[in-house]
Amino acid sequence: MQPTISTIVVDDEPYNREELIYLLQAYSSIQIVGEADSGEACVMQAIQKQPDLIFLDVEMPAMNGLQVAEILNELKKPPLIVFATAFPEFAVQAFRYEAIDYLLKPYDEDQLHQTIQRIEKRIFPTDDADRDLGTANKLGVENDGEVVYLDPNDILYIYSEEKRVNIVTSTQSFETKKTLKDLELRLSTYPFFRTHKSYLVNLHYITRLTPWFNGAFNLTIKGKDKPIPVSRNYVKALREQLEL
Template identity: 45%
Template sequence: MELRTIVVDDEPFSRQELVHLLKEHENINVAAEANSAEKALELILREEPDAVFLDIEMTGMSGVELAETLQKLKKPPSIIFATAYPDYAVKAFRLEAVDYLLKPFDEVQVAQTVNRLIQRFSLPEKNAGAVTGRLAVQSGDRILYLEPGSILYIYKEGRDTFIVTEKEKYPSKIALKELEGKLKGYSFFRVHKGYLVNMEKVEELVSWSPSVFQLKLTNSKDQIPVSRNYVKELREALEL
């Protein structure tokens, strides 16, 4: 697999350094370079690269503004932000960047990013977001990386979403439906319009009446309501 990339940075030294490190990887083809976001946009529309390594603080259009523009394309390239400023990590997450490289670059850091990029293009489309095998969740001003297997269940309460593990409950700004999509390919099942449950953690399906069911989970005192609309599918999923 060869991935075509474009490197965008208005600082010549940083741009050349990153290009040099990327060329050490046979899977990466640096198709073009740009010293501004405006020039990069022209190149991206013409070259249609798989990925763009993008500086953030640039004269004129910023890297964030360019990334927002690229998201509107029918087939946007994967974005890797490359910057000296760690304060943009949350914005990078919101723009679904593959990674966030901090300057000065080093071989190990770039190699890890290249591996994530290759994994993303090697995975089926429906699970392309899970390149690290972990779920990236923005919680307040933090970005958390949770192992899907550590999650007991996810629920929404009003406009808020919460991710519950055996140790802690995390508030999240991501909608339940979006989290459900991110966790496709893992053992999660919608049991209620407001609940998504890790089926690996289900210990017991309790029937309180012919139409009222609850789930008991391993290592949890919480009981999860099951909508009668989901009971049949849930029984099949549990092989009952």
């Protein structure tokens, strides 16, 4: 059976919602599991259904798409987001929320096709070159004009700071142009855990979990002094992953 991409379509305008759902039905890889007419309804459905993908309108009353995206990125399993709007000026803001793409209304079928291809490549990588994880299971990162191939098992943690993403090993740190969400997907077969919207941690190197503030925790990584934050929403799941 062909795998599918569970998808929610969010737009406060019924016609726009119906049009996009109609266009998406042409793609066998897309499985519509829900639709929502508000940001609040989108968040509830995302928590309940844990979709792979959300097409998200930007301009909505009460809670706009950018505010929704900020909440979605805090989930244990953040969905991929495609923003959809009639206003191109939101594009720069949208990609700050790690959107995989940005569609303008009225929908252009060629642009939508390119978007679906990009999503399929992300979720169903078949070409090792696309994944940067080839037959040797290495992660390629650029470093001083060269490409360094890291064994994922040697990575302690990955974090984003001031729009930069850094990969930390026991001996070195590498800056990468890849997003944290992209790395989380590429490393999904390894024991990495999203402890915070800005941190992805290798479970094998965690040595201590310490209460911090208001239900949040800090964790200690073997050989490193820097504490790693654990958002309170992730604490229970993290303990379940770590403990017998």
